Amino acid sequence: MPVHVAVGVIQDAQGRVLLTRRAVSAHQGGLWEFPGGKVERGEDLARALRREIQEELGIVVNTHQPLIQITHSYPDKTVRLDVHSIQDYSGTPIGLEGQPLEWVFPEQLSQYAMPAADRPICTAIRLPQHYLITGPDPRKPDQFLLRLKTSLVRGIRLVQLRAPGLNPIEYAALAAEARALCRQYEAKLLLNCPVQLARELGADGVHLNSHHLAELSERPLTDDKWVAASCHNLSEVRKAMAINADFCQLSPVLATRSHPGASPLGWDSFAQIVASASIPVYALGGMDRGHVREALERGGQGVAAITSLWAEEEPAGQR
Ligand SMILES: Nc1nc2c([nH]c(=O)n2[C@H]2C[C@H](O)[C@@H](COP(=O)(O)OP(=O)(O)OP(=O)(O)O)O2)c(=O)[nH]1
Ligand SMILES: [Mg+2]
Incomplete structure (x- = not known):
């Protein structure tokens, strides 16, 4: 069974998206990622997304829209990333777990080393509707x-x-x-x-x-x-x-x-x-x-x- 992960693409008024860096010791450690984390047992996606974003960044997600779902197999595990766009939130993100943050324009995402599963997320961010x-x-x-x-x-x-x-x-x-x-x-x-x-x-x-x-x-x-x-x-x-x-x-x-x-x-x-x-x-x-x-x-x-x-x-x- 893949590990179900709630992932948020948080966008500011200038269209930049928020990246955070994973701890070196974590799975896919040291790479830049979109904030989020594992959906807990009995939790629905919306609740998991709000909880993870609040725990990691201290902001409250008001509304979110589905962006893309990705299943990806790494050598050691398979993840199912349930990715949502978040443009409406309260507060200012800070790295509550000590993780570095960076706001990045979509066209510059390719300059950041990210987990392999994230490539289609970056594509989805860059494509219009x-x-x-x-x-x-x-x-x-x-x-x-x-x-x-x-x-x-x-x-x-x-x-x-x-x-x-x-x-x-x-x-x-x-x-x-x-x-x-x-x-x-x-x-x-x-x-x-x-x-x-x-x-x-x-x-x-x-x-x-x-x-x-x-x-x-x-x-x-x-x-x-x-x-x-x-x-x-x-x-x-x-x-x-x-x-x-x-x-x-x-x-x-x-x-x-x-x-x-x-x-x-x-x-x-x-x-x-x-x-x-x-x-x-x-x-x-x-x-x-x-x-x-x-x-x-x-x-x-x-x-x-x-x-x-x-x-x-x-x-x-x-x-
Ligand atoms: N949050 C996030 N996880 C990603 C991305 N890309 C990617 O492959 N993953 C993988 C890495 C991990 O195996 C899994 C996410 O788990 P996590 O370690 O962030 O989970 P968590 O925040 O609940 O952390 P923890 O409580 O288990 O320490 O999904 C991404 O862009 N964002
Ligand atoms: Mg996480």
């Missing part, structure tokens, strides 16, 4: 790029460039323009194309379709790039984890006009698959912005979508 998959029509680049710009103006920060039907030269040209636009808005651009092309184009990362995922036996890009995958069942999610992908999208969760023949998983199956996934999972298929809360409640990272996130029109002032 919306993942835009570009829609029609990549064959009309001017309109396409204006629509991308509108989506960015509206707050999209993670984009998958999907342009089926373009040849590699057309795709490369569109990717270069899309990348410049995404940089202006500090958004990340993942290319849904063969890995070799994504490497040559030097984008922020690659999004593997299930066919490309099946062909790989290891992570295709270095850790400073994003690797994401399209999955439709648990075995594809496991494959994504096996090649150390950072995150995946799981579809179709609900019925969708773009894939009328596919039978939807439904929220229950989505939740079941996500429970076995130790990487962030976006819900895809029939999703609009209103579904974020449902996705989070079922353990997901948020929603991925074309139709509801791809702006209908050009940005204001551009017409």
Whole structure:
């Protein structure tokens, strides 16, 4: 049986997260971690989280939201980390057990040595709740790029460039323009194309379709790039984890006009698959912005979508 651990990602008003350093003598000693500890017998997660955070930091947790659940096997034990985001708390954290504290911006987390189980937590912290998959029509680049710009103006920060039907030269040209636009808005651009092309184009990362995922036996890009995958069942999610992908999208969760023949998983199956996934999972298929809360409640990272996130029109002032 894994050791059940309540973990808190405490965030301040500037968006920094709180790390504490584990005692050298402890399991995974000397490494930086998110505060928390073992759920005691008979305790529910919320109570354990509040108790651990109060014992270790002297603050009172007012509200918290599920972020991710991770099962990880170390050589000596298996842990189940039940991770929650905490933005609403009372008091100022201090290291009541003598542990050093540090407030860290999400982009700087990779500079801290942390337990191996924490890698997907850091990924989940860095990812937004919306993942835009570009829609029609990549064959009309001017309109396409204006629509991308509108989506960015509206707050999209993670984009998958999907342009089926373009040849590699057309795709490369569109990717270069899309990348410049995404940089202006500090958004990340993942290319849904063969890995070799994504490497040559030097984008922020690659999004593997299930066919490309099946062909790989290891992570295709270095850790400073994003690797994401399209999955439709648990075995594809496991494959994504096996090649150390950072995150995946799981579809179709609900019925969708773009894939009328596919039978939807439904929220229950989505939740079941996500429970076995130790990487962030976006819900895809029939999703609009209103579904974020449902996705989070079922353990997901948020929603991925074309139709509801791809702006209908050009940005204001551009017409
Ligand atoms: N709190 C926390 N534990 C983590 C993280 N990553 C990770 O692998 N773990 C592991 C290390 C431990 O095996 C386990 C947490 O147990 P713990 O030692 O913090 O438990 P605790 O606070 O109740 O401490 P104690 O009373 O047993 O001394 O989970 C993390 O980010 N935060
Ligand atoms: Mg602890």
